[in-house]
Amino acid sequence: MNNRIITISREFGSGGRTIGKKAAEKLGIPCYDREIIEKLALKSGFSKDYIQEESRYAPQGVLALTLADRKNGLTNQDKIWAIQHDIICQIAESEACVIVGRCADYILHDKADCLRVFIHANIEKRAERIVKEYGEQEQLPLQRLKNKDKHRAAYYQFYTDMKWGKAQNYHISLDSGEIGIEQCAEILKQLY
Amino acid sequence: MNNRIITISREFGSGGRTIGKKAAEKLGIPCYDREIIEKLALKSGFSKDYIQEESRYAPQGVLALTLADRKNGLTNQDKIWAIQHDIICQIAESEACVIVGRCADYILHDKADCLRVFIHANIEKRAERIVKEYGEQEQLPLQRLKNKDKHRAAYYQFYTDMKWGKAQNYHISLDSGEIGIEQCAEILKQLY
Numbered sequence: 001m002n003n004r005i006i007t008i009s010r011e012f013g014s015g016g017r018t019i020g021k022k023a024a025e026k027l028g029i030p031c032y033d034r035e036i037i038e039k040l041a042l043k044s045g046f047s048k049d050y051i052q053e054e055s056r057y058a059p060q061g062v063l064a065l066t067l068a069d070r071k072n073g074l075t076n077q078d079k080i081w082a083i084q085h086d087i088i089c090q091i092a093e094s095e096a097c098v099i100v101g102r103c104a105d106y107i108l109h110d111k112a113d114c115l116r117v118f119i120h121a122n123i124e125k126r127a128e129r130i131v132k133e134y135g136e137q138e139q140l141p142l143q144r145l146k147n148k149d150k151h152r153a154a155y156y157q158f159y160t161d162m163k164w165g166k167a168q169n170y171h172i173s174l175d176s177g178e179i180g181i182e183q184c185a186e187i188l189k190q191l192y
Numbered sequence: 193m194n195n196r197i198i199t200i201s202r203e204f205g206s207g208g209r210t211i212g213k214k215a216a217e218k219l220g221i222p223c224y225d226r227e228i229i230e231k232l233a234l235k236s237g238f239s240k241d242y243i244q245e246e247s248r249y250a251p252q253g254v255l256a257l258t259l260a261d262r263k264n265g266l267t268n269q270d271k272i273w274a275i276q277h278d279i280i281c282q283i284a285e286s287e288a289c290v291i292v293g294r295c296a297d298y299i300l301h302d303k304a305d306c307l308r309v310f311i312h313a314n315i316e317k318r319a320e321r322i323v324k325e326y327g328e329q330e331q332l333p334l335q336r337l338k339n340k341d342k343h344r345a346a347y348y349q350f351y352t353d354m355k356w357g358k359a360q361n362y363h364i365s366l367d368s369g370e371i372g373i374e375q376c377a378e379i380l381k382q383l384y
Contacts, residue, residue, distance in 0.1 A: 011360075120360050165359050168203075168312050171367040173359035179383065187379060191371060 001112040003096040006192060007105040008117045009156075009164070012148035013126030013133075015176045015184075016119035017100050022185035024098040027192055032091055033100040039087045044080055051080060081159055105170070106160040115191055118170040119184065121177030193304040195288040198380060199297040200309045201348075201356070204340035205318030205325075207368045207376075208311035209292050214377035216290040219384055224283055225292040231279045236272055243272060273351055297362070298352040307383055310362040311376065313369030 006023060010016020017033055024031035041048045074082075088104050091097060092112045099108075105116045121129075127141035137144065156164040167173050172191065174184045198215060202208020209225050216223035233240045266274075280296050283289060284304045291300075297308045313321075319333035329336065348356040359365050364383065366376045 118359050118365075122360075167310050167357050167359040167362065167365035168314075168367075170359065170365070171370045173310075173362070173365035175360075175363040178363045183383070187382075190379075191375070 001093050001108075003092060003094075003112065004192065005092050005096065005104075005108060005112050005114045006098040006117060006188060007108060007114050008098065008100045008119060009103075009105055009170070010101065010119040011121065011126060011145075011165075012152065013130040013145055014119045014121040015129060015181045018181055019119055019174075019176060019184045019188070020098045020100040022181065023188040023192070026185060026189040027098075029096050029098065031098040031100065036084070036087060036091075036099070036102055040080060040084055043083050043087065046076070046080065103156060103160055106156075106162065115172070115188070116170045117188060118165065118167075118173040119176050120165065120173065121175055125177035193285050193300075195284060195286075195304065196307070196384065197284050197288065197296075197300060197304050198290040198307045198309060198384060199300060200290065200292045200311060201295075201297055201362070202293070202311040203313065203318060203337075203357075204344065205322040205337055206311045206313040207321060207373045210373055211311055211366075211368060211376045211380065212290045212292040214373065215380040215384070218377060218381040219290075221288050221290065223290040223292065228276070228279060228283075228291070228294055232272060232276055235279065236275050238268070238272065295348060295352055298348075298354065307364070307380070308362045309380060310357065310359075310365040311368050312357065312365065313367055317369035 006020070008016050008020045010019075020033065021031045037048050037051050040046070040051050044051070084102055085107050088099060088102065088107045089111065091099065092104075092108050105114065108114050123142060123145055126145055130144065131141055139147075153164040156162070162169055165173075172187070174187065176184050179187075198212070200208050200212045202211075212225065213223045229240050229243050232238070232243050236243070276294055277299050280291060280294065280299045281303065283291065284296075284300050297306065300306050315334060315337055318337055322336065323333050331339075345356040348354070354361055364379070366379065368376050371379075
């Protein structure tokens with residue numbers, strides 16, 4: 001694959017998606033995020049909501065995921081993972097772009113010329129951001145964040161066998177709460 | 193403390209010290225690295241070699257460090273840590289600067305306005321670099337790196353109770369092998 005790709009992994013509420021979109025705009029390349037879920041829905045037959053909620057956050061701990069559903073072969077998560085793998089490879093093959101989430105960093109690791117990015121922020125700043133972006137919910141913001149973080153880390157570790165948020169897995173990790181969304185996007189543009 | 197400080201934690205052989213010096217030059221502020229060891233030697237009575245080798249890499253696993261020497265009170269490492277703590281606070285109090293290593297990120301965490309940086313690179317690039325910088329040694333480069341990494345991580349975790357190399361502990365983490373020494377220094381200058 002000859003296209004240069006930016007992959008963005010991010011903590012929930014860190015603004016990683018916005019940073020990806022801004023960097024892509026500055027560079028004049030597309031940014032794939034929700035589009036991947038739409039492609040996944042089309043190819044897999046699962047609904048977008050199911051893919052967004054279940055496939056991403058389903059693992060209730062790696063051990064449970066390993067033992068619970070596999071007696072009957074592949075789980076839904078495994079099937080979605082396989083299709084997601086193909087979709088991400090096809091996107092990277094077809095054009096230079098930014099890809100947000102969905103373990104694209106791992107999937108493209110040895111296949112494409114990637115700038116691997118991790119975006120994080122402290123939990124208070126993320127709490128403030130999710131309330132502003134998604135509104136209040138029954139569950140308190142800090143609890144929502146802890147849940148999402150836990151599930152993302154478990155999902156990432158299960159499918160990639162790597163530690164989520166370990167600096168050494170990425171070319172650059174940025175604290176968007178400290179550095180700001182705009183400057184993060186600017187740095188990515190420069191590095192690309 | 194009103195001075196803006198850059199603290200640099202780094203993997204051995206990643207060029208973190210060179211990046212610190214280059215960023216400091218660009219910003220016209222001093223960079224503290226070996227100077228801290230000289231101050232430590234002066235204040236503690238230990239030799240520079242002892243401080244450099246023993247205090248930094250002594251912990252042979254956290255448990256051993258915890259159990260072995262403490263029956264007689266503070267270990268030499270503890271004494272050096274206490275003096276190092278004071279020296280780093282004094283430096284940060286006195287001027288804006290770059291401080292490389294010695295857990296300055298943790299020591300100044302709640303005391304100074306810091307840009308906390310982590311520099312890393314893949315082990316092959318670091319192996320190449322240490323042979324170029326420090327020459328061949330009896331122990332093979334990859335083995336030297338694994339040893340140093342292990343000891344730095346144990347030392348950091350023991351004294352700070354935080355995980356070394358976890359992206360969330362830093363404002364920015366950079367892969368110097370991918371991004372290059374010069375561009376890493378330039379990014380730090382911009383962020384400062």
